[in-house]
Structure formats: C-alpha cells, structure tokens
Amino acid sequence: MLDIKWIRDNPDALDRALASRGAEPISSKLIALDEARRAHIVQVQAAQERRNAASKEIGKAKAAKDEETAQRLMAEVSTIKEFLAHAEETERRLNKELDDALAVIPNTPLEDVPVGADEHDNVPYFGRNQTEAQAAAARPKKRDLPFAAKEHFEIGEALGLMDFETAAKLSGSRFVVLKGQLARMERAIGQFMLDVHTGEHGYTEVQPPLLVKDDALYGTAQLPKFAEDLFKAGEQHWLIPTAEVPLTNLVRESILDEKELPLRFTALTPCFRSEAGSAGRDTRGMLRQHQFNKVELVSITTPETSIDEHERMLSCAETVLKKLDLHYRVMTLCTGDMGFGSRKTYDIEVWLPGQDAYREISSVSVCDDFQARRMNARYRLGGAEKGNRFVHTLNGSGTAVGRALIAIIENYQNEDGTITVPAVLKPYMGGLDKVG
Known part of the structure; x- marks a missing residue:
C-alpha cells in the first residue's frame, strides 16, 4: 500500500x-x-x-x-x-x-525500470557492472543435442512416469501424477535447492501453513485485487498461491530491532493457483499447473539495504541453475509486466530445447515498504536515531521445482528416451545415473 x-x-x-x-x-x-x-x-x-x-x-x-x-x-x-x-x-x-x-493501486516502479506495455518490452539484464560477454561467460551454455529435442511431457509419458490422463480423472485439467524415478527426481530437486539456500546462502528454513486467512493475503497484496487467482478453502482460509504469503507475514504486526535485519526465510511448499487468466495457454505438460512445488526466498531488510538485497537474492536463485548446469537468461521486467506489489522485478528464464524457447523459472522482486504498510511490519531504529520505520520486503523463487524438473528433462534428455541425472542431484537420487 x-x-x-x-x-x-x-x-x-x-x-x-x-x-x-x-x-x-x-x-x-x-x-x-x-x-x-x-x-x-x-x-x-x-x-x-x-x-x-x-x-x-x-x-x-x-x-x-x-x-x-x-x-x-x-x-x-x-x-x-x-x-x-x-x-x-x-x-x-x-x-x-x-x-x-x-x-487496489499497484506499487510505483523504480526509476531504472524500463517503461513498456508487456513482456515484449522486457530488457536483458547482465548484472551490476557486467558486460553481456562477462554475464554469458558466467552462465551455463546451451546444451548441444545431436538429435531433435522432445518436450518434457513427450519424454515423461513415454517413460510411463508422467500421467496427465489419470490426474484429469482425479482432479481435472492442469494436474499431473508423477511416478517412480521422476517423482523422486522432483523431490530431489526441492531438497537440493533447500540445502543450497540454507547451507550456502544463510536462509532459515521454515515449514509454514498452507492455509492462510484474508489478512495474510491482504498483507502481501494478493487480496483484494486477485481473489479470482486463488483457491478458497472453507469460510476462513485460502490455499497459498506461493510461500511468499506466510513467510512475509511472519513479521506482520511486529516491531523488530534493526540489529535483527536482514531476516531471510526459505520454504519448500506446494502452491495453488487457479490460473484464471491463462485459458488456452500452456495446456500441455507441467508448465502451468493448479498445484506445483516451489522453493521460495523472502528477505526482510532496511530501506538502505533493500536494493543490494535484491541483487543478492537474484544471485542466490542463479546459483541453483548454475549448479544444475542449466542455461538461462535474466530479464528486467518492464513497467507493464511487473507484479502488482513490485517496484522492480528480475525474471530468470531457463532454456527449454524441447520448446526451443526461454521460460520463466524464477521471479525476484523488491517491494520496498508496500507490503510492510499493509502488514504494519516495522523495525526500531538503533543508535542515536529514534523511532520506528517500515521494513522493506523482497521475495523470489529459488526456484520453481516443477519448472526445474521440466528443464532437466528437456536439457538432459538422451536419444534413447532416458534422462541423465545432473551431477548435483545424484546424492539425492541414491547415486542413480539415468532415469529410464
């Protein structure tokens, strides 16, 4: 607000x-x-x-x-x-x-956010003080597949490990049943991401509720404007669309000490979205589901440090893709494509050879005090200066687990229909080399 x-x-x-x-x-x-x-x-x-x-x-x-x-x-x-x-x-x-x-008024963009109408006006981002060549050298290269690449759902269905037909019988469209080694791989991806963010990036792991009240969704600006994108659960609760909601609301109606900041939280949770505005888009496969798993990153900072924290959070999300050796690019979203509560957003888009396209796998946003005002989340100034100020909040995917699975299937596919297990995931897969 x-x-x-x-x-x-x-x-x-x-x-x-x-x-x-x-x-x-x-x-x-x-x-x-x-x-x-x-x-x-x-x-x-x-x-x-x-x-x-x-x-x-x-x-x-x-x-x-x-x-x-x-x-x-x-x-x-x-x-x-x-x-x-x-x-x-x-x-x-x-x-x-x-x-x-x-x-119902969106946040105001920062001055350096490109002005534009939609995703076609987004601008490539190479990092602070980096040239395009330097950024490209630091990111994994595209995998050169010596055969015609297939899409993830073609590979998963052929292996008998990805079942959309049964999921539709159980729940309708935009659901999937994963089985066997693909189910294990998705679990492995989430555990791997949590270990990276807690062990290397200093985030505190949280296991939050998946059901939240109106006030929590209002605090992170999903309500009242985006109610149609959510799933209601009974009279008093909603299913979370992202763990950003409970993680950010951990500090609602609180006055923190300045020395406590920054606070950094991460969680691996199911997320639930109605995809109300996505009729006819990405109807095949796992790209746009009503239920999916995601590792979320949330930071609570002071106004003086939030811009630097935004860059840090982007780097944390990028680290995951670098370790998985997945080619990606980073885009600065234009004013017309940013989320409602964001002042600036970076999207990480992973390369999918089966689609021959980049697709979003992480979105990292700085919100300033926009959410904090709605949550009444403040901190007590330290030192000679007295008084309370609103905290700044940031959130990002670290990353979407289902989309990471898609990227691994398409980038690590073999001509015989098997999927090579990325090196960093082998310890989580019992040493398995291939899914087949």
Whole structure:
C-alpha cells in the first residue's frame, strides 16, 4: 500500500507511475477521500473542544442562577454528544473508503525500470557492472543435442512416469501424477535447492501453513485485487498461491530491532493457483499447473539495504541453475509486466530445447515498504536515531521445482528416451545415473 502522505505531496509522480503501468490517474480521487477524512477528524476535534467548553459554561451559568443560559448550553451539548455518538462510525467508514481505494493501486516502479506495455518490452539484464560477454561467460551454455529435442511431457509419458490422463480423472485439467524415478527426481530437486539456500546462502528454513486467512493475503497484496487467482478453502482460509504469503507475514504486526535485519526465510511448499487468466495457454505438460512445488526466498531488510538485497537474492536463485548446469537468461521486467506489489522485478528464464524457447523459472522482486504498510511490519531504529520505520520486503523463487524438473528433462534428455541425472542431484537420487 502506498503512503497517502507521499501521494498528497507527489500527486503528479503517482499519476506518471500509474501511466507507465497502463493504469488511469487516480491521485485527485485519493486526495479527495483523504481530505474528507481529515475534515471529519478536524470537525470531531472541534466538537469535543466545544463540548468541554460548554460543559464548563453550564457550571458557571448554574452558579450564577442563569437558568436560561444553562438550558441553552445543555441543549447544545446534547446536540454535540449526538454528533459524536455517530462520529466514530463515520470515521471508520471514511478510513475504509480511503484504504479500499489505496488497496487496489499497484506499487510505483523504480526509476531504472524500463517503461513498456508487456513482456515484449522486457530488457536483458547482465548484472551490476557486467558486460553481456562477462554475464554469458558466467552462465551455463546451451546444451548441444545431436538429435531433435522432445518436450518434457513427450519424454515423461513415454517413460510411463508422467500421467496427465489419470490426474484429469482425479482432479481435472492442469494436474499431473508423477511416478517412480521422476517423482523422486522432483523431490530431489526441492531438497537440493533447500540445502543450497540454507547451507550456502544463510536462509532459515521454515515449514509454514498452507492455509492462510484474508489478512495474510491482504498483507502481501494478493487480496483484494486477485481473489479470482486463488483457491478458497472453507469460510476462513485460502490455499497459498506461493510461500511468499506466510513467510512475509511472519513479521506482520511486529516491531523488530534493526540489529535483527536482514531476516531471510526459505520454504519448500506446494502452491495453488487457479490460473484464471491463462485459458488456452500452456495446456500441455507441467508448465502451468493448479498445484506445483516451489522453493521460495523472502528477505526482510532496511530501506538502505533493500536494493543490494535484491541483487543478492537474484544471485542466490542463479546459483541453483548454475549448479544444475542449466542455461538461462535474466530479464528486467518492464513497467507493464511487473507484479502488482513490485517496484522492480528480475525474471530468470531457463532454456527449454524441447520448446526451443526461454521460460520463466524464477521471479525476484523488491517491494520496498508496500507490503510492510499493509502488514504494519516495522523495525526500531538503533543508535542515536529514534523511532520506528517500515521494513522493506523482497521475495523470489529459488526456484520453481516443477519448472526445474521440466528443464532437466528437456536439457538432459538422451536419444534413447532416458534422462541423465545432473551431477548435483545424484546424492539425492541414491547415486542413480539415468532415469529410464
């Protein structure tokens, strides 16, 4: 959620930012709602002051035996009390109107985010102070397959280890049943990623709930705007669309000590998404599922360190693909393609030879205090400076396990239909060399 004080001071900046994201200007509406709220508060304060003053005047009038004045003042106090009796409800209504309006406004992009309409306007990113050649040299090369590459679902189905037909009988479209060595490989990928992030990158592993309440989804900005993308579970809970939701909300309604920051959390969880806006897209295979596993990374930082933390988090996600020897590229998302709560996002896109295309496998975003305001997550300043400030939050996939499995199947496929097990996964696969 954006700061209404900042909006009042920078209405044109807000409208320009929204225009860059393809949204209509709204600063004048927000300021009008805030003016109504502020005017009501002033009116309430004035009424309370007048009530207190009139009460004292009543005492003086009674002492002077001026009954006419006393009665007039008592009638005035009665009117004021009636107004004040409804004032709290009016204030709640005005606050809600402003909060509801703010809740559906996306975050403002950072100045260095490329302006564009959609994914076609995203820009390759090579890292800080790196040339394209240096970045390419640091990333795994494309695997040169001496035969026509197949897509993951062709290979998995031919092996009898990937079953979409049975999954459809059980649950409908966009589900899969993995069996045998492919099921084990998916489990191995998730465990490998957790070990890298906890052992090498200093993240704390968390096993969070998969069911969350409205407030948690509101805090990370999935609600109210994206309810149709979620699965409701009963009257009070939702299935998580990503572990970002419970991990980020670990600090909701908290005041942390500055010396505690940064906090870094990771979790391997199932994720559940309705894919409401994806009708007809990626209907074959595992690329776009209602249920999938993902290793999530979340960082809670100070404003001064969040940009550096964004670069660090990107590097953590890249490390996984480097260890798996999977070719990838990094894109800076343009304003029209960024997520609702993000100020800047990097997408890591892995190469899939079966599709002859790059596909997103990780999205790493810095949100500044956008989520923290919604969660009321703050930290206490250390040193001579006093007071509390909102934390900055970041999240990223470290990475999507199902898509990593797809990438391994397609990049490590052999002409005989088997799949070579990447070296780093062999300890998790009991030393197995090939899936076949």
